[in-house]
Structure formats: structure tokens, C-alpha cells
Amino acid sequence: MKLFVLLALFGLSVAQHNPHLRQGRTSIVHLFEWRWADIAEECERFLGPNGFGGVQISPPNEHIVLGSPWRPWWQRYQPISYNLCSRSGSESELRDMITRCNNVGVNIYVDAVINHMCGAGGGEGTHSSCGSWFNAGTKDFPSVPYSNLDFNDYKCRTSSGNIENYSDKYQVRDCRLVSLLDLALEKDFVRDKVADFMNKLIDMGVAGFRVDAVKHMWPGDLDAVSRRLHNLNSKWFPDDAKPFIFQEVIDLGGEAISAPEYFHLGRVTEFKYGAKLGTVFRKWNNEKLCYTRNWGEGWGFMPNGNALVFIDNHDNQRGHGAGGAAILTFWDPRLYKMSVGFMLAHPYGVTRVMSSFHWDRHFVNGKDQNDWMGPPSHGNGSTKPVPIKPDQTCGDGWVCEHRWRQIKNMVIFRNVVNGQPFTNWWDNNSNQVAFGRGNRGFIVFNNDDWDLNMTLSTGLPGGVYCDVISGQKEGNACTGKQIHVGSDGRAHFFISNKDEDPFVAIHVDAKL
Numbered sequence: 323m324k325l326f327v328l329l330a331l332f333g334l335s336v337a338q339h340n341p342h343l344r345q346g347r348t349s350i351v352h353l354f355e356w357r358w359a360d361i362a363e364e365c366e367r368f369l370g371p372n373g374f375g376g377v378q379i380s381p382p383n384e385h386i387v388l389g390s391p392w393r394p395w396w397q398r399y400q401p402i403s404y405n406l407c408s409r410s411g412s413e414s415e416l417r418d419m420i421t422r423c424n425n426v427g428v429n430i431y432v433d434a435v436i437n438h439m440c441g442a443g444g445g446e447g448t449h450s451s452c453g454s455w456f457n458a459g460t461k462d463f464p465s466v467p468y469s470n471l472d473f474n475d476y477k478c479r480t481s482s483g484n485i486e487n488y489s490d491k492y493q494v495r496d497c498r499l500v501s502l503l504d505l506a507l508e509k510d511f512v513r514d515k516v517a518d519f520m521n522k523l524i525d526m527g528v529a530g531f532r533v534d535a536v537k538h539m540w541p542g543d544l545d546a547v548s549r550r551l552h553n554l555n556s557k558w559f560p561d562d563a564k565p566f567i568f569q570e571v572i573d574l575g576g577e578a579i580s581a582p583e584y585f586h587l588g589r590v591t592e593f594k595y596g597a598k599l600g601t602v603f604r605k606w607n608n609e610k611l612c613y614t615r616n617w618g619e620g621w622g623f624m625p626n627g628n629a630l631v632f633i634d635n636h637d638n639q640r641g642h643g644a645g646g647a648a649i650l651t652f653w654d655p656r657l658y659k660m661s662v663g664f665m666l667a668h669p670y671g672v673t674r675v676m677s678s679f680h681w682d683r684h685f686v687n688g689k690d691q692n693d694w695m696g697p698p699s700h701g702n703g704s705t706k707p708v709p710i711k712p713d714q715t716c717g718d719g720w721v722c723e724h725r726w727r728q729i730k731n732m733v734i735f736r737n738v739v740n741g742q743p744f745t746n747w748w749d750n751n752s753n754q755v756a757f758g759r760g761n762r763g764f765i766v767f768n769n770d771d772w773d774l775n776m777t778l779s780t781g782l783p784g785g786v787y788c789d790v791i792s793g794q795k796e797g798n799a800c801t802g803k804q805i806h807v808g809s810d811g812r813a814h815f816f817i818s819n820k821d822e823d824p825f826v827a828i829h830v831d832a833k834l
């Protein structure tokens with residue numbers, strides 16, 4: 323009987339670790355601040371055809387609207403209600419996007435902000451994305467409805483009401499995170515409201531949730547919410563499929579709260595991944611790429627089955643969150659493409675690619691004064707659409723890293739090598755490394771300050787392959803480098819340290 327109960331619990335939790343990606347797809351892209359109408363188009367014209375598995379969307383619920391024309395991106399992390407109208411669009415646009423993305427095999431994952439409502443200083447009025455009235459001062463949010471009975475302040479013991487000491491787990495979970503009104507998730511009423519919100523989205527067809535600020539919630543409270551969640555919509559997902567849950571827990575070590583406390587509830591964002599890989603590719607702290615031979619758990623990361631990995635996210639690409647200056651972003655495109663390529667080639671974790679917007683960086687004493695800037699917008703504050711240029715890149719300030727040839731092709735590489743073992747490692751004791759994925763794909767990096775000129779065992783069948791970094795296979799030709807693999811699986815690689823992208827990747831679907 324005990325064993326049976328244990329297995330049943332284990333079954334529930336493992337289910338929430340499964341992203342339910344379809345048709346051999348393996349990666350998620352975060353289309354940060356995109357409008358629903360643009361995501362629907364992107365699913366049909368680009369993500370579906372190029373093998374992307376899912377989209378993490380920005381929070382879809384009603385949020386505070388701050389200033390004019392201020393409107394920082396983080397206003398969406400200040401909920402006013404669970405009405406589904408936001409800076410990205412209306413409920414009907416959201417529903418249309420979910421349906422159209424699902425119909426081309428691309429899942430939608432919702433960024434769920436359930437730890438808190440808006441900041442205590444958010445004022446009173448209808449400055450909210452659906453125009454609902456609220457009063458932050460009296461903690462009144464009638465369109466949920468939450469009242470002052472639904473917040474944690476009575477439990478918080480700090481004089482400011484805010485978290486002051488991250489070594490005190492009671493403060494971290496019961497006090498306000500940078501003044502945000504902290505919901506009392508121990509109350510059944512609050513749990514029901516949060517679960518109703520998530521269930522509405524599940525019924526609309528989303529595949530799961532990125533849960534925001536999870537460190538600031540008690541695992542038991544999250545478990546109670548999770549038990550209230552519906553199974554995924556059987557129109558697109560298997561019967562009895564549980565929503566995929568990936569939890570934002572920033573744990574670089576040394577704090578009162580650690581990632582393993584949340585492993586049973588779903589996957590967890592592995593923030594060490596991008597911080598360490600950025601340090602390696604930048605060659606800081608005497609790190610070398612050859613040390614990544616045991617990348618993953620060997621580097622002290624969480625177990626593979628728990629990890630959601632990424633090079634940068636919307637917080638740490640602008641100095642918020644974790645990882646500091648080591649984090650690689652689109653601002654360092656050469657090293658960024660290499661590190662994203664490394665992540666997508668390596669078997670560890672469920673991978674998430676970032677897709678950003680430009681902002682006017684302005685550093686004063688090392689701090690970006692414009693780290694608040696919201697997405698490209700019209701003068702009236704509405705978010706601009708994402709225009710696609712003839713060369714397939716994006717305009718109007720949208721960076722679209724996921725459309726960069728090197729990154730798009732590595733998303734495909736990961737699909738092609740899915741399930742294959744990590745094989746044929748080579749390194750030069752320095753910053754030149756290579757590894758394969760069984761007999762399906764092989765990748766070589768030169769992050770040294772001199773050329774790489776080597777014959778390596780690839781594990782691939784003999785033939786001529788197109789490098790998918792310097793170009794790709796188009797029809798019966800390669801638009802970039804060609805790699806000749808002999809019948810013994812060996813191939814010669816030359817990568818100049820001055821190449822635009824000093825790495826080469828080949829896989830069996832890019833063979834002539």
C-alpha cells in the first residue's frame with residue numbers, strides 16, 4: 323500500500339516534468355513581450371516549419387500600467403487581476419494564438435505570476451491593462467476579487483514589510499519581494515483563484531507554465547495549487563497529460579532556499595548553467611572549454627531530469643536576476659551564438675532559447691540606467707508588431723535571436739540528435755573541443771586564439787555534410803562549408819579563430 327502511494331505520487335510529479343513537446347521537437351523559445359497576433363503568425367510561418375517545440379509567452383493576465391510613456395517591461399510582473407487582457411493583446415487574440423500554434427505542433431507555456439499582485443505603491447485607479455479598478459494601498463483587487471485578507475503581511479516580521487535577509491526563509495516567502503503585495507497562498511480561497519486562472523489557460527490549450535518567483539512561495543502551497551490543475555486539453559495532448567511546470571528558482575548556492583526543495587513539483591530553471599557557460603566562453607577565472615567534458619551534473623548542476631536550461635533570460639540579460647556580467651547575450655553575438663550552439667548540442671536539460679528586443683543601454687558606474695525599458699512601442703504605448711524583413715530577420719527593434727541562422731539550425735540539430743548519447747569527445751587541453759551525439763550529429767568549437775586544423779572521429783556515416791553554422795543545406799548544395807566524412811567516420815576540420823563563427827556543426831539531415 324505504501325509503495326503504491328509512493329509510486330502514485332512519483333507518477334504525478336514526473337508527469338509535470340514532461341514538456342509534452344510534439345513530433346520530435348526539443349526546444350522552447352521565449353518570445354519576450356511579443357504580441358499574441360505576432361506569435362500566432364510566427365508559429366505558422368517560422369516556428370512550426372523549423373522544428374521549434376514551444377513558446378514561453380509573457381504574462382497574459384491583467385497587469386498594472388505604469389506612467390506615460392514610461393511603461394517598463396516589468397509592469398507585466400505586477401498583476402491586477404486574472405482577466406486575460408495584457409500589453410500583448412486580448413483574450414480572443416490569446417485564444418486564437420494558442421489554437422493556431424497548437425495546430426502547427428508548437429506548444430504555448432504561460433509565464434504565471436502567482437506569488438504577488440502589484441507593488442504596494444501602485445496607487446488607486448484604473449491604470450491597468452484591462453481598465454479594472456484597484457487600490458494597492460488598501461490591497462483591494464475587486465476583479466479577482468482579493469481583499470486585504472488575502473495577503474501575507476500579517477506573517478511578515480520585518481519592519482519594512484519587505485524581504486531584508488535572504489538567509490531567512492520565512493522572510494523570503496512571507497514578506498514582500500521588492501514591495502510587491504505578497505499573496506497568502508496558504509488560503510484555500512487564494513489557491514482556488516490561482517488554480518482557476520491556470521485552469522482556464524489549460525482548457526484553452528496551453529501546455530504548461532513557467533512559474534515566476536517560486537523561491538518566494540512555500541513548496542506545500544504550490545503543491546496544493548498543482549493538485550487543483552486540470553489535465554491538458556485532449557484536443558492536442560494525450561489523455562491524462564499533466565501541465566508542464568518549470569519553476570523560476572534562482573539558486574547559485576549559499577542561500578536559505580535551494581532548488582531541490584521544488585524538484586517534486588516540476589522542473590526548475592538552472593541558473594548556474596548560463597552563469598558558468600558564460601564564464602567558460604569568456605575565459606574568465608581561468609576557465610577553459612576543455613573543462614566542459616563533464617558538463618551538466620558533473621559541474622554541480624541539478625539532475626538532468628529536473629533542469630530547464632538557458633544561456634540568458636529576460637532578467638539576467640539586463641543585469642537583473644542572477645549571473646552578473648558573465649551572462650552572454652545578443653550584445654556579444656559571436657560568443658553568444660557559440661554558447662547557444664553548445665547548449666543545443668549538449669544532451670543536458672530541456673533547452674530554452676531567448677528572443678529579445680533592443681533597448682538603449684546606458685551604463686553609469688557599471689549599471690545600465692535603461693534596464694527598465696519596455697518593448698518597441700508606438701507613442702501611445704501600444705507594443706509594435708514584429709515586422710519580418712526580406713532577409714528573414716526582424717525589424718523595429720526586435721532582435722529575434724531565434725531566427726539567426728546559427729541558432730535556428732542548432733534547434734534543428736537538437737531535434738535530429740534527440741535521444742542519442744554524448745560521444746566522441748575531443749579537446750586540445752585548451753579551448754578547442756568537439757563532441758558527437760551518437761551517429762546523428764557532431765560539433766566542433768574553436769574558442770582559442772589560433773586555428774584549429776584537425777582530423778577527428780565524428781561517429782557519422784561517410785559522406786559529404788553541410789556545416790549548419792557557416793551556411794546550411796539548400797536543395798543539393800551547401801551554402802557554407804562542406805565536411806567530408808570518410809567511411810571510417812573521420813573528418814578533417816579547419817576552423818580559423820578569425821572565422822565569423824568559429825564553430826562547425828554537421829548532422830545526418832544536412833548530408834548531401
Ligand SMILES: *[C@@H]1O[C@H](CO)[C@@H](O)[C@H](O)[C@H]1NC(C)=O
Pocket residue numbers: 487488489490491
Ligand atoms: C538573517 O537570517 C539568518 C537566519 O535566520 C540569521 O542567522 C541572520 O542572523 C540574519 N541576518 C541578519 C543581518 O539579521
Ligand SMILES: *[C@@H]1O[C@H](CO)[C@@H](O)[C@H](O)[C@H]1NC(C)=O
Pocket residue numbers: 700701702703704
Ligand atoms: C496606438 O498607435 C498605433 C500607431 O499609430 C495604432 O495603430 C494603434 O491603434 C494605437 N493604439 C491605441 C490603443 O490607441
Ligand SMILES: *[C@@H]1O[C@H](CO)[C@@H](O)[C@H](O)[C@H]1NC(C)=O
Pocket residue numbers: 750751752754770773774775776
Ligand atoms: C590546441 O590545439 C591545437 C591544434 O588545434 C594545438 O596545436 C595546440 O597545441 C593545442 N593547445 C594546447 C594548449 O594543447
Ligand SMILES: *[C@@H]1O[C@H](CO)[C@@H](O)[C@H](O)[C@H]1NC(C)=O
Pocket residue numbers: 775816
Ligand atoms: C593543416 O594541417 C595539415 C597537416 O595535417 C597541413 O598540411 C595544412 O597545411 C594545415 N593547414 C593550415 C591552413 O594550416
